Amino acid sequence: MSYSENVLSALKARYPYQPEFLQAAEEILKTLQPALDKNPVYEKNKILERLTEPERTFSFRVEWVDDKGQIQVNHGYRVQFNSAIGPYKGGLRFHPSVNEGILKFLGLEQILKNSLTGTPIGGAKGGADFDPKGKSDNEVMRFCQAFMIQLYRYIGATVDVPAGDIGVGGREIGYLYGAYKRLTTRYEGILTGKGLTYGGSLARTEATGYGLVYFTDAMLKDRGDSLKGKICSVSGAGNVATYCCEKLYQMGATPVTVSDSRGFIYDPNGIKVDVLEQVKQQERAPLSRYAELVPTAKFTPVSAYPAGRHPVWDVKVDAAFPCATQNELNEEDAKALLKNGCKCVAEGANMPSTIGAINEFLKAGIAYGPAKAANAGGVATSQLEMEQNAGMTAWTFEEVDGKLHNIMTNLYNNAAATAREFKLDGNLVLGANIAGFRKVAEAMIAQGVI
Numbered sequence: 408m409s410y411s412e413n414v415l416s417a418l419k420a421r422y423p424y425q426p427e428f429l430q431a432a433e434e435i436l437k438t439l440q441p442a443l444d445k446n447p448v449y450e451k452n453k454i455l456e457r458l459t460e461p462e463r464t465f466s467f468r469v470e471w472v473d474d475k476g477q478i479q480v481n482h483g484y485r486v487q488f489n490s491a492i493g494p495y496k497g498g499l500r501f502h503p504s505v506n507e508g509i510l511k512f513l514g515l516e517q518i519l520k521n522s523l524t525g526t527p528i529g530g531a532k533g534g535a536d537f538d539p540k541g542k543s544d545n546e547v548m549r550f551c552q553a554f555m556i557q558l559y560r561y562i563g564a565t566v567d568v569p570a571g572d573i574g575v576g577g578r579e580i581g582y583l584y585g586a587y588k589r590l591t592t593r594y595e596g597i598l599t600g601k602g603l604t605y606g607g608s609l610a611r612t613e614a615t616g617y618g619l620v621y622f623t624d625a626m627l628k629d630r631g632d633s634l635k636g637k638i639c640s641v642s643g644a645g646n647v648a649t650y651c652c653e654k655l656y657q658m659g660a661t662p663v664t665v666s667d668s669r670g671f672i673y674d675p676n677g678i679k680v681d682v683l684e685q686v687k688q689q690e691r692a693p694l695s696r697y698a699e700l701v702p703t704a705k706f707t708p709v710s711a712y713p714a715g716r717h718p719v720w721d722v723k724v725d726a727a728f729p730c731a732t733q734n735e736l737n738e739e740d741a742k743a744l745l746k747n748g749c750k751c752v753a754e755g756a757n758m759p760s761t762i763g764a765i766n767e768f769l770k771a772g773i774a775y776g777p778a779k780a781a782n783a784g785g786v787a788t789s790q791l792e793m794e795q796n797a798g799m800t801a802w803t804f805e806e807v808d809g810k811l812h813n814i815m816t817n818l819y820n821n822a823a824a825t826a827r828e829f830k831l832d833g834n835l836v837l838g839a840n841i842a843g844f845r846k847v848a849e850a851m852i853a854q855g856v857i
C-alpha cells in the first residue's frame with residue numbers, strides 16, 4: 408500500500424462514524440500521492456497523519472430559552488484544524504445535520520483552500536446543530552449569545568477568526584459579534600462577514616458567488632471558451648447561489664435554476680435575482696413562493712424527486728454550479744448533466760459532488776472546478792476584511808472586488824500549473840490539492856514537531 412492509502416485506511420478504522428470526513432480525506436489523500444512520491448520528506452515527517460488530525464476540537468453545550476419560555480439545549484463545536492500558515496479561519500454552520508464529522512470534513516477542506524488563496528490563514532470550522540429556520544429573531548439572538556458565551560474564550564483576531572456558512576448570515580454574525588463585545592469589552596476583528604457599519608468589508612457578501620464565477624471565467628478562457636451566452640444551472644438559494652447568479656448575468660450567461668431544501672425552480676427566461684433575494688433573504692420563505700411571484704417559473708417539490716436523484720441536474724445546460732450543500736450531485740446526476748451536453752461544472756458549495764460524480768467529470772474531460780479552489784473567494788475576502796480591520800481602514804467595493812478577481816485568477820493559474828507539473832493537464836482536483844498541500848506541509852516541517 409502507498410503512504411496515502413495507509414493513512415486513509417487508518418482513518419477509516421478510527422473514524423468509521425464520520426463518513427463525510429472520510430470522503431473528504433479520501434478525495435484529498437488519493438490525489439496527493441504523486442507529490443508524496445516526488446518528495447519523500449513528507450512521509451518521513453508523517454505529514455499526512457498530522458494533517459488529518461485537528462490540532463484541537465472544542466465541543467460544548469449551548470443552552471438558551473425559546474419564546475415560549477422553554478429551555479433548549481444544542482451542541483456547539485469549533486474544530487481548530489491547522490495553524491501552520493496563519494491563525495485559524497473558517498465558517499460557522501448552524502444546521503440540524505451538524506456534527507463533528509461534518510465539521511472535520513469542512514475543516515480539512517478549509518486548510519488547503521485557505522492555503523490556495525495565497526493569504527496567511529490556517530484552517531478551521533465550527534457550528535451547532537441549531538436550526539435558525541422557523542425561529543424568531545429574538546430566539547436566533549438568544550441562541551447566538553449563548554453560543555458565543557462558550558466560543559469567545561477560544562477565538563481572537565490573531566488566534567481564530569470564524570465567519571458564516573449555512574444558516575449563519577449577516578443577522579447571525581451581528582448577534583455573535585455583539586455578544587463577543589459584551590463579554591470581552593473588546594472591539595476587534597474576531598469575526599468576518601460583519602455588517603458595514605461595524606467593521607465589515609464591502610464585497611464580502613458577494614465574494615463566494617462572484618469568486619466562483621471569476622474562477623470559472625479563468626478556467627474557460629484557458630480552454631479558449633467563455634461564459635458569454637452560456638445557459639447555466641445553479642443549485643441552492645442562499646448566499647453563494649444568489650451572488651453566483653448575479654455575476655453570471657454580468658458575464659453574459661443566464662442562470663435558469665435555483666433550489667432549496669424543499670425543491671427547485673426552473674425558469675427558461677432566467678432567474679430573477681431581486682425576487683430570489685426578496686423571497687429567501689427578506690421573507691425567509693421557501694422557493695415555492697418564488698413561483699407565485701414569477702409566472703414563467705416552475706417549482707418542483709422534493710417529494711416529486713425520483714429516488715436517489717436531484718432533478719435540478721436534468722435541466723439541459725452548458726454549465727452547472729452546485730451551490731447548496733455536500734453530496735447534492737451524485738454519479739447519476741453527473742451522467743445526466745454530461746448526457747445533456749454540459750461542458751463545465753464549478754462548485755460553490757463544499758464537496759457538493761460525490762467521488763463517483765467527480766470521476767465522471769474527470770473521465771469526460773470537461774472543465775471541472777473543485778470546491779476548494781472554485782469557492783475560495785469567500786474566505787479570501789474574509790482575509791481582506793481582516794486586513795482592513797487590522798489597519799483600521801475600509802476599502803471601496805471596486806478595490807476589494809478587484810483584489811478578489813486577481814486572487815481567483817492566480818488561484819486558477821496555480822492549480823492549473825500544478826496539474827501540468829504532474830502531467831495531468833486540466834485535472835484541477837489534483838492541481839488544487841497538491842498546490843494547497845505543499846505550502847502547509849513545508850510550513851509544518853519548518854516549525855518542527857510541536
Ligand code: NDP
Nearest residue numbers: 572573574615643644645646647667668731732756757785
Ligand atoms: P445559505 O444558508 O445562505 O444557503 C444554503 C442554501 O442551500 C439554502 O438555499 C438551503 O435551503 C440550501 N440547502 C441547505 N441544505 C440543503 C439540503 N440538505 N438540501 C437541499 N438544499 C439545501 O448558505 P451558503 O450559501 O453560505 O452556503 C452554501 C454552500 O456554500 C455550503 O456548502 C457552504 O459550506 C459553501 N460555502 C459558503 C461560503 C460563504 O461565504 N457563505 C464560502 C465557501 C463555501 P433552505 O433555504 O431551504 O435551507
